[in-house]
Amino acid sequence: VLTLVIDQGTRLLVTFHLSLSAVDSGICCGVLRKAIRQEANYPQLLSTGVPFQISVDKGAEHQGAFAAALARYRIECVPRLPDNPQGGARVERLIDTVNTEVLLN
16 A cells, blocks of 8 residues: 655655555655655655645545544645546656556566
8 A cells, every 4th residue: 555645736745654554544644744744854745844735535544543643743634536547646746656667567
């Protein structure tokens, strides 16, 4: 399972997590913390530090500890509509690229 954090303005990949098991709320918290630290190292991002908004699907991994972390950082969570790949088109394209160019070669 591939978890990605992308800066929507510049389309830069900020960080990722590749897991052979199911992603849970704890993994999502770790990826969020890593993304916040990594953003400070990318001067070309539109904004650095804590994002003001995050878009996620409605998976159970985005509840519990992850939802609490978003509240603690005051990050607005915007859920994507189910079965709507256009809502996360940049992420879906990047996942497709990683699958075809990296994992399958």
